[in-house]
Amino acid sequence: MRTTTTRTAIALATALTLALAACGTDSDPDTGDDAGSGEAQNLSLRVAASPVPHADILNFVQENLAEDAGLELTVEEFDDYVLPNTALQDGEVDANFFQHQPYLDDFNEKQGTTIVGLTDVHLEPLGLYSGSLDSIDDLGEGDTIAIPDDATNAGRALQLLAGHGLITLADGVGAEATLGDITDDGGITFNELEAATLPRVLDDVDAAVINGNYALEADLSPAEDSLALEEAEGNPYANFLAVKEGNEGDEAVAVLSDLLTSDEVRQFIEETYEGSVLPAF
Known part of the structure; x- marks a missing residue:
């Protein structure tokens, strides 16, 4: 009876040892199998x-x-x-x-x-586009230009127009320029509209300053169709x-x-x- 009990205890201990060893193999982060699965995840x-x-x-x-x-x-x-x-x-x-x-x-x-x-x-x-004019020189007194209505792109648009001599901005005004910073508008009227709508109003205004992604969506080529375009260097x-x-x-x-x-x-x-x-x- 004692011999049978001892053998049973040894068998159970051996089985437990093997089970623990198997669990250790599966969860050990240093094993090759686990590293492989990590790489494949x-x-x-x-x-x-x-x-x-x-x-x-x-x-x-x-x-x-x-x-x-x-x-x-x-x-x-x-x-x-x-x-x-x-x-x-x-x-x-x-x-x-x-x-x-x-x-x-x-x-x-x-x-x-x-x-x-x-x-x-x-x-x-950012570019200036027109559905009716062929040159930026054709823009002037009495014309209407649409620009984005969000603060940063509006300022960016005004800087583009000022850089091409259509308007004059107050000294020291940067990317935060607003319509209130225009000191000489050249007789131009401005409409501030949501940027995404600007390509759709080209037939209703003389020109519009349009973000590049919305120009592309409207099948406009900034490189070919714009009257004026931002410089890339230092932008x-x-x-x-x-x-x-x-x-x-x-x-x-x-x-x-x-x-x-x-x-x-x-x-x-x-x-x-x-x-x-x-x-x-």
Whole structure:
């Protein structure tokens, strides 16, 4: 009886030892199997973006680069400049790609959001367009020009017009210029409208200052169709990938940042937009 009990105890002890060893093998972070599964694990990221060129660039990354980098990328398109930031702040998306630093600074201040820019990707030169005029020299007294109504792009538009001699701004006024800073309007009337609507009013005004992405969506070529266009050199309005503060070190965001500044994306921007959108890296 004692011999049988001893043998049973030994058998149970042996089985327990093997079971514990098996559990240790599965959970040990230093084993080769676990490291392999870690490397194969996909990261996921949901990004809000304007349709053109932001979503186009992201879709290029999703279709050509993301899988090999272990990134599952979902692109959500928005047609305005407010919802991509509120969606990010509220956690509906993980990042967004549509804006430049002056706009984000103004948005954060006014809305109380905590969004930070990370990676400069491209520049969309702001341009002056007309449905009826062939030259900027044809603009003058009695004409109407539509400009964006958000603070940063309005100031940017006024600087473009001042730089081409259509108006004069008060000394020292920078990107924050408003209509109240115009000291000589040259007899021109200004309509401030939501940026996304500006291409649709070209037949109702003499000219409009339109953001590059909305010009492209309207089949306007900034490089060919504009009466005046921002210079790229020294321009502070590069568009970037942005996240909510605290998520700057997110691994998936880091992977996407690297992909957005890759040689493949540079080539895609240069070949697709032919100077209407410029790489900013």
